[in-house]
Amino acid sequence: MDARNFSISSDYPIDKVIYMTSGSVTISGYNYNDVTIPHGLPFTPLTTDIYSLTPSFDTSYEYNSGPVQTDPLLSSPFLYNTGSESDSTNITLRHTNNSPSSVTIYYRVYGFMPSTVNEEAAWTASVADNFVMNSDYNYTKLFDAGVTAYSDIPDSIETINHNLGYRPQVMAWSEESSVVYSRNFTSLYPDGSNDGGAIYIDENSIIFQRQFFLFNASRLHYRIYIDE
Amino acid sequence: MSRPEQFTINTDYATIKNDGANNSLSVVVPSSVSVAGGTIYSVSDVVSVGSVSSNIRAQVWSSKDDRWVLGAAVSYSRMGIASGSPASYEVLVTVTRESSTTVRLTAFIRNPYNVTLTGASGTETIHAEVRTFLSPFV
Numbered sequence: 193m194d195a196r197n198f199s200i201s202s203d204y205p206i207d208k209v210i211y212m213t214s215g216s217v218t219i220s221g222y223n224y225n226d227v228t229i230p231h232g233l234p235f236t237p238l239t240t241d242i243y244s245l246t247p248s249f250d251t252s253y254e255y256n257s258g259p260v261q262t263d264p265l266l267s268s269p270f271l272y273n274t275g276s277e278s279d280s281t282n283i284t285l286r287h288t289n290n291s292p293s294s295v296t297i298y299y300r301v302y303g304f305m306p307s308t309v310n311e312e313a314a315w316t317a318s319v320a321d322n323f324v325m326n327s328d329y330n331y332t333k334l335f336d337a338g339v340t341a342y343s344d345i346p347d348s349i350e351t352i353n354h355n356l357g358y359r360p361q362v363m364a365w366s367e368e369s370s371v372v373y374s375r376n377f378t379s380l381y382p383d384g385s386n387d388g389g390a391i392y393i394d395e396n397s398i399i400f401q402r403q404f405f406l407f408n409a410s411r412l413h414y415r416i417y418i419d420e
Numbered sequence: 421m422s423r424p425e426q427f428t429i430n431t432d433y434a435t436i437k438n439d440g441a442n443n444s445l446s447v448v449v450p451s452s453v454s455v456a457g458g459t460i461y462s463v464s465d466v467v468s469v470g471s472v473s474s475n476i477r478a479q480v481w482s483s484k485d486d487r488w489v490l491g492a493a494v495s496y497s498r499m500g501i502a503s504g505s506p507a508s509y510e511v512l513v514t515v516t517r518e519s520s521t522t523v524r525l526t527a528f529i530r531n532p533y534n535v536t537l538t539g540a541s542g543t544e545t546i547h548a549e550v551r552t553f554l555s556p557f558v
Binding site: 204206254263270309315317330331332359 | 422424426427428429431432434435437438442460472473475477487489490495512516517520528549551553
C-alpha cells in the first residue's frame with residue numbers, strides 16, 4: 193500500500209504545528225530589522241517562516257527567497273532576506289531590506305517539536321485555518337524525524353538512509369551553540385569542496401554536508417516525508 | 421495541552437497541507453555562452469504551480485553535478501576562459517515565486533572580469549522540481 197495515495201495514513205504521523213505567530217515589520221531602505229519573540233515553550237522549537245509584501249499573503253515567499261535583485265551575485269540573491277532562528281527562550285526573525293526603498297514585510301512563523309523532545313504543547317488548531325483536516329488536501333506524512341550527531345569537522349557528511357526509492361520532501365535545520373536555524377540556502381562546488389553546506393536528496397538517502405567555514409560544533413535536525 | 425508527538429493524527433494542532441501541485445522547470449546554459457566584462461548573463465523559465473498563497477519546496481539538479489540539492493538558491497563555481505586563460509566564475513540558481521501561482525527558475529552568471537568570459541565546460545542543463553504546500557495559516 194502506497195501511503196502517498198492517501199490524504200492521511202495512520203501508518204505515518206502528520207505534522208503537528210506547536211507554535212504559530214504572525215506580524216509585520218517595516219524596514220527602511222538598505223537596512224535591517226530583527227524581531228525577537230519569546231516563544232514560551234519548554235524547549236527550542238524548529239521554526240520556519242514565510243513572508244509576503246501584502247497582508248493577504250496571495251504571493252507568499254519562503255524564508256531566504258523572494259524577488260531577485262538586479263545583481264543577485266553581488267551580495268544576497270534576494271531583495272529581502274528573511275530567516276528565523278530559535279533558542280530556549282526566543283524566536284528571532286532577521287529581516288534585511290536590500291532595496292533602496294522602505295518595505296513592509298508581513299511574516300508568519302510556525303514551528304515543530306524537535307524529535308529529541310516529547311513535551312506537552314498548547315493546542316494551535318484554533319489559530320490555524322477553519323478546517324484542520326480537509327479531505328481536499330493531501331497531508332504531509334512524516335516518514336522520519338531525527339537529529340545528526342554534533343561535529344565540528346568542516347565538510348563532514350551525514351547520510352540518512354530512507355530507501356523510499358524516490359526523492360522525498362525534506363525540511364532541515366542546523367543547530368549551533370544551542371541556536372537552531374532554518375535552512376534552505378545551498379552553496380556548493382561540484383568538485384567536492386563546499387563553502388555553505390548542502391543537502392543532497394536521492395532515491396535512497398539524504399546527505400547533509402556541513403559548511404566549510406564552521407566555527408562551532410553543529411548538528412542538523414531533519415524531517416523526511418513520505419510525500420514526494 | 422497534550423503531547424502531540426504521541427498521536428499519529430491530532431486535530432488539536434495545526435498542520436501543513438499539500439495542495440497536490442508540482443511542476444518542473446529547466447534552463448540550458450550553452451557551451452557557447454559569452455558574457456561581456458562586468459555584466460550578468462541570465463536565462464530563466466517560468467511555470468504555473470500551486471494555488472494562491474501556497475509555498476514551494478524546490479530541488480535543483482545540474483547535468484554537471486548529477487545530484488539533487490534542496491534549496492531555493494544554489495550557487496557553485498565553474499571554469500571558463502577570460503583573455504585566453506582559465507578563469508573561474510560563479511553560477512547562481514534561484515527558484516522563487518514569480519507571482520501568486522507561478523514560479524521562476526533562473527541561472528545567473530556574473531562576469532567579474534573586465535574582459536569577455538566564455539564558457540569552457542560544455543552545455544549545462546539545470547532542472548528544478550517544485551512542490552507546493554499550504555502553511556497552517558491558509
